[in-house]
Amino acid sequence: MRAGILGLIFCLLHPLAAAAEDRLVRIYAPDVLVETGLMQYILPRFSLKTQVRVELVGPEEAPDLSFGPQGRALFQGAGATWHVQTHGAAHPGTERFMAWLSSEVGRNTVLSFAPEGETIFAPPEAVEREVVSAAPSGNVALGLAASQQKCARCHVVERGRGVSGIGSTPSFFVLRSLPDWQDRFGAFYALNPHPAFTQIEGVTAPFPEDRPSPIHPVSLSLAEVEAVLSYVSGLEPADLGAPLQHQ
């Protein structure tokens, strides 16, 4: 996924090339869940609806997304409360799958699954919110504004703006679902591809004279970096279980 700056420039010049992501979304579900038949029931329905192709893999095959005890609580049945979690650099399809599962259509599909005339799954007992350790200080509104002005060129930063951003660049929602999202957002300017075009006032050194920013540079104050963190910290709870705004 670390496309590097050449790949990035390629993406900027060829948004359509970047949007096509042919790889299947790899999903892992423990045997006890698979044996209910739920996956065979929901996955084709999801793929039909979204054109995102999926495959079930073993836990050692680097799944993009897994069902288990951790992540977002979705439903209970077959002896457990089932959560879903994404892994690694996100596949654009994983966000679609997460969103679909949390949407009314997705939830109803799971809850209506009744292989022998009886439903198996119910809504989770209590929606377990992810505990954000010490919510960062700063200003959410400033964070949203900074994200819109300085990040939305490449990232999807808010709901209902699905068409902006570059297809292969992870959305803020996907990044927010990673366990170390705070580290990533706190230091994004040091993580590729950003150093080549990002300046943080009083933090980063000026671009080397022989390597000026290849695109219009992105410049933020430290207060804005903090504010983006505050904004992003609110994204996941706001989306929990909410019906999809757009399909």
Ligand code: HEC
């Ligand atoms: C010119 C395009 C571009 C802009 C503008 C941009 N990003 Fe990114 N960003 C990317 C790409 C491409 C990746 C994926 C890199 C990868 O997968 O290795 C990324 C990844 C990230 C990551 C994850 C990094 C990691 O290695 O885990 C964070 C966090 C992030 N961006 C935050 C931001 C924030 C905050 C802004 C705005 C202040 C921003 N980005 C602006 C292109 C951009």
